[in-house]
Amino acid sequence: MKTNIDKLIMITVAVSDMPKAKEFYADKLGLKIVTDYRQDDENWWVNVAFPGGGTTITLAKTNKMKTKPSWLVLYFATPDIAAAHEELKGKGIKVNDIKDDLYGPGSGVKWFNFEDPDGNLIHYAQS
Numbered sequence: 001m002k003t004n005i006d007k008l009i010m011i012t013v014a015v016s017d018m019p020k021a022k023e024f025y026a027d028k029l030g031l032k033i034v035t036d037y038r039q040d041d042e043n044w045w046v047n048v049a050f051p052g053g054g055t056t057i058t059l060a061k062t063n064k065m066k067t068k069p070s071w072l073v074l075y076f077a078t079p080d081i082a083a084a085h086e087e088l089k090g091k092g093i094k095v096n097d098i099k100d101d102l103y104g105p106g107s108g109v110k111w112f113n114f115e116d117p118d119g120n121l122i123h124y125a126q127s
Helices: 018-028 081-090
Strands: 007-014 032-040 043-049 056-061 072-078 111-115 121-126
Touching: 018 032, 018 043, 018 056, 072 081, 081 111, 081 121
Parallel strands: 007 056, 072 121
Antiparallel strands: 007 072, 032 043, 043 056, 111 121
8 A cells, every 4th residue: 555654753742841851851861952942931842863863752841732741743754745635635634734834934844734533633744
């Protein structure tokens, strides 16, 4: 069976205490902090990477989404965001519109998202 995704690019992990999470993932596990974006104590995202690259982990403490500890968000890469969007719509999946700011305003990274049957959020991003 052909698939429209080609790799897992990011996993988001909801955290309740960002300083403790950063210390655990960076200092204890040895992951590299790639970005640390903090609006305030309740809206804070830290992206950590593996030494050899590959899939990254975003630690998220936010009241802007329905995140809570043990809630998961998946990010998949696709070489053709428009085709993937149309294919999923054609399969009856309620997908959001394609946007171009996955990594913040001006990033230019095209993406869209949708929920799985349990309400977990899945993002597709242009690879």
